[in-house]
Amino acid sequence: MDQKVRDIGEDALISRLIQGQKDRHDVIAGPGDDCAVIDLGPASGEWQLLKTDCVIESVHFLTGTEPEKIGWKAMCRVISDIAAMGGMPEHALVTIAVGEDCKVSEVEGWYRGMRKAAEKFGDVGIVGGETASLPGSGAVISIAMTGTVEPAKCAMRSGARVGDVIAVTGGLGNSFASGRHLEFTPRLHEARWLMDRDSAMKPTAMMDLSDGLAKDLPRLAEMSAISGYEIDLSAIPVNPDSDLAAAVGEGEDYELLFTIPAAGAENLRLAWEEQFPNCPLSYIGQMTDSGDRTALSGGWEHFGR
């Protein structure tokens, strides 16, 4: 009786909220993936991606953070989700809820950062939004975004198969304390390139790492109905200023997590290294039918338990 959201946590809350929901005929993927996927009809030949994401003061950024970096992060988080589906971002709506004592220069700084990221990745248009007063001193920046993806290049969380190799881009860990979470590069070009490969070395499932491997990999396995995985902890790309626990459990890295057929892994690695010499690609394990998903622990939980 009278459970509170922290008693059940974010994932359980969401699954209770969407329980029994009927999807419209044009919904290819509803809640549960990085984006919702909508069929725009045969005339278009494309699918539309829809995503919303917010950053909150004292949760996703600390009071006193440089405003441009806050805006950059807010915009790049959503672009990262569109990228993780293999899509291109198109239009954004920005909601800003702040106390009436918030400085105008602060909000203008957020916008500069958002616009910089929007122009850099896909020339996203900020086409609307709203500003609203939020009682109290915190701030909320929420961004909703549309994108498009060709059906053959759309990556979902649900396509992984037993035997697939588990891959991670870049390095993981200590993103928040180091400030990297404020200046990260969404893996838009990398994801597009990956989904452009031959089927032998194309990702079968993909998502971005926002809550940490320990939280996100089980989500991918769950959506793919795969019961287990083996992880080689020594293969996890731990950032030089981080330790393994942070790399696995902290989140905020916004790297790509994906699975590919084992037979294509070596060829993909060779092609990747030629294409992206400055971004490591790490194979950290394999999907299995062992029933065991306990290899990792930690991960970001919104309603702390």
Added chain:
Amino acid sequence: MDQKVRDIGEDALISRLIQGQKDRHDVIAGPGDDCAVIDLGPASGEWQLLKTDCVIESVHFLTGTEPEKIGWKAMCRVISDIAAMGGMPEHALVTIAVGEDCKVSEVEGWYRGMRKAAEKFGDVGIVGGETASLPGSGAVISIAMTGTVEPAKCAMRSGARVGDVIAVTGGLGNSFASGRHLEFTPRLHEARWLMDRDSAMKPTAMMDLSDGLAKDLPRLAEMSAISGYEIDLSAIPVNPDSDLAAAVGEGEDYELLFTIPAAGAENLRLAWEEQFPNCPLSYIGQMTDSGDRTALSGGWEHFGR
């Protein structure tokens, strides 16, 4: 130096934020109208509408309000904006930011209300969203929505002409205190019917009344580059439990405000009364080139001055 948002108010803040923004080639209407309008390309033949809107505890609803009504209002506010463009709503993304002490049953109640409204008006699909923790005790429910509209039936704020009659649906005033703001009906069917009329009696400009006539009519005039209007105060449809000041200045009515060519006004009224016998249609004045927009005063301002 160091201006705060309450020093300049919402409209000035927004115009500073969007200053110098370049629109993408596919943007028919960007910030400033009820929705953004995107050209989906010649193959589709339709325009897409994008809108985001939020309700905030202690601002848009009081603590202790029945959760289902809060969800209903949150969803209907956005549907009302899609309606005001002459469009049909399609998909929604829901962001919920709450303290970790928020009851699960409260959030479930919001969702029931949202789903009820979504099913009733256009069978909107809730295709995604997020839940996040908000430090402090308030709650924010933000909804982003897509819709579609045939180009010939799209109503913008910018089409009013000098001489056009100013029309309002329903009754105005005392919506917050009476609780009507929690159970209103977005004028989706009425707006679609209006935009389906012959050009002689079709709205030239339209918007929904969320901040009150005194605030919203000047916005419509501004977007239409019309310098003035005459208002017959005795023609304003004041709700029985309201007074004129509240009807003009309080907002939260979510009725349609639109302009039509004077020559078609009488025919439109006759057709309207037959079609919507239970919803009054009031002609309250006329657009002019007088340079005078002072006929009304009041209106809701987010960052109270």
